[in-house]
């Protein structure tokens with residue numbers, strides 16, 4: 445059988461593989477953080493790798509996506525390239541240090557645990573997974589990884605379509621396997637057997653919970669967008685093929701609606717904003733900008749399609765916030781000063797980096813208020829990592845969708861941004877975001893910057909609260925049940941604001 449040598453900064457690994465195997469399959473099974481926003485259809489050009497040896501000829505898709513000089517330098521699309529004999533592939537590092545957020549602060553509360561010995565809290569994000577293990581004395585270990593479902597596409601809609609095209613089993617299997625791996629790691633790090641985990645709370649957006657539980661997600665993808673399943677349900681470890689105790693209680697928190705998931709239910713719990721009288725807004729920006737407004741005892745939610753730009757996907761040089769990603773940029777002496785996670789050569793740019801990049805490019809006068817770059821040339825950031833006009837347009841659509849969502853929620857409640865007491869920013873992207881630059885590019889109304897409280901992974905922290913005090917379960921279910929969701933797809937205020945918020 446052919447031998448494949450994977451070469452990364454961590455060293456070399458040699459495996460044997462079937463002739464005809466796709467490089468993308470080999471890389472993903474080896475744990476490489478390969479990006480495949482188009483789901484391996486050869487359209488997005490994001491699964492680029494450098495490869496040499498006995499490989500299939502470049503396909504038409506590769507010829508369209510790659511420049512001749514890239515092809516002659518051995519750059520290939522991993523989803524189009526098959527192994528024909530021995531070969532070498534240069535890969536990114538496995539996930540090490542990075543921006544996947546497993547931390548998040550919560551206030552003091554009394555303990556009434558859902559578990560007997562050990563319990564796990566898990567957040568299934570569209571891009572990342574995060575987990576924490578708890579014992580009777582509190583948290584004992586944590587672990588993060590990338591969501592392996594990204595091979596079916598970067599956003600929720602492509603995954604729902606994959607499920608509708610017969611991939612339900614595969615989608616569930618890959619995320620369950622990855623959660624299982626995280627549970628084993630949590631247990632190993634804590635020095636216990638994974639079977640001692642006797643309870644887990646697994647949160648996520650509505651689509652992610654459907655795909656994990658093998659529930660039919662098709663109602664989430666078509667009007668009238670009514671979810672038949674909103675969870676708030678308990679199963680057992682064996683029902684979800686998890687390696688914890690077979691009878692472990694597995695609780696999936698209740699979602700608000702088809703648009704607003706259990707991740708917002710648990711993030712709200714962790715934020716504590718519904719325990720106070722003041723008006724507050726919570727946002728979690730990922731491929732969707734999910735948000736919830738607490739005003740005069742009512743909870744008003746919405747979800748806006750931000751697209752994958754803020755998760756580092758879909759951009760010409762985008763990547764998740766892991767080693768090698770440019771995560772911070774500032775204008776310095778008329779140039780761009782960049783910071784790369786892990787202090788290694790830049791391999792791409794992640795969500796927080798692209799917000800900084802756009803703010804700096806505007807500050808330096810290299811782009812006008814409509815988002816048009818003043819030069820035909822791409823903007824080089826570091827090495828071959830660059831920003832092109834199409835990237836600016838993606839960010840423009842994403843920031844406009846989020847800001848218009850915020851304004852629509854405020855308008856529906858009959859208040860303005862100045863009346864907000866707290867602006868709670870949840871999620872991994874929000875944790876690393878430069879709040880001034882986010883306001884500068886118009887991701888949210890500028891009045892909110894000074895009211896911002898960054899919560900970290902509040903969805904995971906809220907799941908942990910459910911794990912540590914069972915009283916929160918009914919409280920969170922009531923909050924989700926009593927919330928109202930604003931459907932932005934038919935909202936005239938949103939349409940108007942979406943256009944108005946386009947300018948930089």
Ligand code: FES
Pocket residue numbers: 479480481482483484485486487488489490491521522523524
């Ligand atoms: S081109 Fe390969 S994943 Fe999109």
